[in-house]
Amino acid sequence: MEQELLQEIASYWGTRAEGYSEVNEKELAGSQREAWLHVLEEQFPEKKKEEMKILDIGTGPGFFPMILSEAGYTVTAVDYTEEMLEKAKENLGKYTKYGLERVTLQRMDAQNLEFADETFDVVISRNLTWNLEKPEQAYQEWMRVLKPGGVLLNFDANWYGYLYDEEKKEAYEADRKKVEEQQLDDHYLCTDIDRMENIARQVPLSAMERPAWDTKVLESLGVCSIQTDSEIWKRVWSEEERLNYASTPMFLVCAEKSAEQSFQLGDVTVRRSEKYQAASEDGLWYQAAKPGDMVTEGGPVVAYGRIVREPEYDDRKEQIVHYWEKRSESFLEQRRSELANPIAKRWMKEIEKQIPAGRRLKILDVGCGAGFFSILLAKEGHEVFGIDLTPEMIENAIQLAEEENADCCFQVMDAENPMFADETFDVVISRNLTWTLPNAEHAYGEWMRVLKTDGVLLNFDANYGKEDVADTKGLPEAHAHFKVGNEMLEECERIKSQLPISRKNRPAYDVAVLCENTAGEIRIDTSLGKRIYLEKDEFYNPAPMFSICAVKQ
Helix, strand or coil: CHHHHHHHHHHHHHHHHHHHHHHHHHHHHCCHHHHHHHHHHCCCCCCCHHHCEEEEECCCCCHHHHHHHHCCCEEEEEECCHHHHHHHHHHHHHHCCCCCCCEEEEECCCCCCCCCCCCEEEEEEECCHHHCCCHHHHHHHHHHHEEEEEEEEEEECCCCHHHCCHHHHHHHHHHHHHHHHCCCCCCCCCCCHHHHHHHHHHCHHHHCCCCHHHHHHHHHCCCCEEEEECCCHHHHCCHHHHHHCCCCCCEEEEEECCCCCEEEECCEEEECCCCEEECCCCCCEEECCCCCEEECCCCCEEECCCCCCCCCCCHHHHHHHHHHHHHHHHHHHHHHHHHCCCHHHHHHHHHHCCCCCCCCCEEEEECCCCCHHHHHHHHCCCEEEEEECCHHHHHHHHHHHHHCCCCEEEEECCCCCCCCCCCCEEEEEEECCHHHCCCHHHHHHHHHHHEEEEEEEEEEEECHHHCCCCCCCCCCCCCHHHHHCHHHHHHHHHHHCCCHHHHCCCCHHHHHHHHHHCCCCEEEECCHHHHHCCCCCCCCCCCCEEEEEEECC
16 A cells, blocks of 8 residues: 555656756746755755765755755755656756766655665755655654764645645635736646645645644654744745745754764763663653663663654553552462462473573563562573562562572563663563553564574463453352452453453464564464363463463574
8 A cells, every 4th residue: 555655656746747847947047046055055064065965855856956066066866756857867967067977866765765874964855745655754764864963954835734624725725816816827726636635635744734743753853953944935935936835835844963972961971873762760761872781870771772752651551550569469479379389380391391401591581470480480590580560569579589599680670661682581481461561562572672592482371351350250269369359350351451452362463473573483382271270279260371482583
């Protein structure tokens, strides 16, 4: 579908190449040529012309390359439409002294640039972003190819906003009437307007308020500074353009990429690079040298990924933590009993079938709860780290490990965002956790990330989303669910109803997600519960448990 829309957009602009070129010819012949050059140069970084590398994205018939090459700049110009590039080549030979001597033309998708990081000093675009299917991705790409200290200049307007707003529609129709009264060419009606409106309805920015949208996106990309000019049209438009587009005035978005190699944020010195990620307890976001780096001044910070905005508040995790906080005491009692029960040996037998034998392994127990798996594995001589989002569970795990004389390391941490470096663990293990996660797909990706190559992910779970845990019929009197109480079980059902994974067909869903995260072997076992729960006792689990074993490749 995406490729089809891209081809339709390219096809449409192919039919516009000749007419668009005529518009550029008028700009070249009049005062607009110098006006545009002045607007561009006043935003350029302080650098010699011969040293500056400029990228013009969506060049069309080549207006910007023509005026810039004549002024002494070297320009790379890209467009996805072959007819536009052919016209640009023709125009460079026709209207400039240097032809292609200072200009390189390439066919390229503005949303997927084929240039290396930090290649250009300036990135320019005009009237392009509004008809991109993935404008946010385009901005990411444009900032990526900018050098530190480089400048992005994007000229655009709220084109086709009248399709979604009645007031804008009335203003648009007033423009058409004024143009007709002045006996000027109508820049809308001389095109295939129905076809263009059909495209405009399929791209996101037609319905957005800009440049507010652009500012928000660029801020999320961690730029040094952003400026907008909603009156730039007054400096570069002809009288004919002003009448045609009075209801859609062109704006300029100017974004500068940070040139600093490091900066101070509180007591933490942060180094700049391409990779960014969340860091501190108060929600600040830092830059880092490379994935997994620890920034320790003023407190430890794990950093990887890219800068993003603080995510929208999601109270589901708070509900989940609150629920397990209330269950933590009974959970401790149950795990203490489970460690002393023959069921512990059954679990170890299942685990040992799947993990590498004959050596000490570094293992991450995700959603460790009161530490049952962590303690079992530590007693076998492995180096074990247990994480859980509920602080009370971690306190209980520490207490139980001390009672069992097991050497484990426990930490409060989000299972969906484990703060460990890539390829840290030989094994990642989990039990009865995935069904509680708001974003299980992301969690699986993170668990595979922290696994070493040839490492093993071992997940034990059940399709609890399709089970009614409040239904205690058929359970033995000593079962843990009777100790929890109906109110807690009903709360569990309410939480489950908010989680997407509750509506998935498992473990088929899990396997599909893991196939996206590894090319290694994936094994499932849907008869696990029958080998673990041999008696209907306090540990009995009526939901059919399965195991998933995925090897990272």
